[in-house]
Amino acid sequence: MRGKTAEDLKLLDLLDPVAEAAGYEIVRLRLMGGAERRRLQIMAERPDGEMNVEDCTRLSRKISEVMDAADPISGEYVLEVSSPGIDRPLTRPKDFETYEGYEIKLELDRLAEGRKRFRGVLAGLEGDQIGVDLEGEAETAMIPLAWIVEAKLVLTDDLMKRGAETRAARIASEQQTTE
Structure with a gap:
């Protein structure tokens, strides 16, 4: 449920350790869109269930570093890191x-x-x-x-x-x- 597709699950394997090392847990990951412009949506939170704007920024930077180095998504994509919400x-x-x-x-x-x-x-x-x-x-x-x-x-x-x-x-x- 945290990922829908095989590609989502591969990305979770890559990014779960990154999030955990930064003090977060990935709640859900979805890679959406077609071959042109894709969107990597990650919902995450701290172990206490909280996730504020600063947390989103911090995790986004950590994930970006790994994504840039590993380059697991072909073509362009936009990374969105957010809290799971109410x-x-x-x-x-x-x-x-x-x-x-x-x-x-x-x-x-x-x-x-x-x-x-x-x-x-x-x-x-x-x-x-x-x-x-x-x-x-x-x-x-x-x-x-x-x-x-x-x-x-x-x-x-x-x-x-x-x-x-x-x-x-x-x-x-x-x-x-x-x-």
Whole structure:
């Protein structure tokens, strides 16, 4: 889920160690566009889940150095490094643990109960499956991680409240360290 194509996965193999050495984790990588002008989009964060503009700039410079030396993409491309945002993609097992209780959208690579798309409340991670409480269903649906093509948080009031509380705690912590 962190990369969609074989080319994405090769780039992750190259760039994961770069990000980790700089103190970041790549949440998702996508190389988009055709043969002409391509876009390498990298969503990343620090281990604490934060990612500010300075972090994006720092990681972008580190990645650019390696990309210039290794030259793994033929032709021109634009590098974009960003935070995953509030309504972030869920790509790693720890994401499914961290955001338990929040509403998510899922897309699967196969039909399950006659459909590929689901929306519900994330009920957690159990082994290599996630639990999702689907509206109108009595039992929690268990979906193998291997079947998930895309998973994303839904922007809700609860999620926005969590984001605001996280920002407030970070600002309070920063103010204490400067005093």
